[in-house]
Amino acid sequence: MKIIGSKTDGFILEASRGEVARLLGFYSGYRELPEIGSVIEVDKMYNQLYELSHMEKSMIEIADQLEKYAKVIRPITPISIDCTAPKEI
Secondary structure, three states, rough: EEEEEEEEOOEEEEOOOHHHHHHHOOOOOOOOOOOOOOOOHHHHHHHHHHHHOOHHHHHHHHHHEEEEEEEHHOOOOOOOOOOOOOOOO
């Protein structure tokens, strides 16, 4: 990505298809990309990643708790009752 100009409140950028695709979360530029005039809300994407990165400790604690519960839940054989079959009297 390259800054090719400026405006009073920002910059004019030049970006390859691949760079725009990555910015939007795609692996490559072979997907349908935005058209001229589209708005890419980088600020919102950055804020979400920032918040997630600062929640790492909490997420690790939750994962640890889920692992403990999984050790208890996995061995339990579920009991299923077929309520749809007609009963003979």
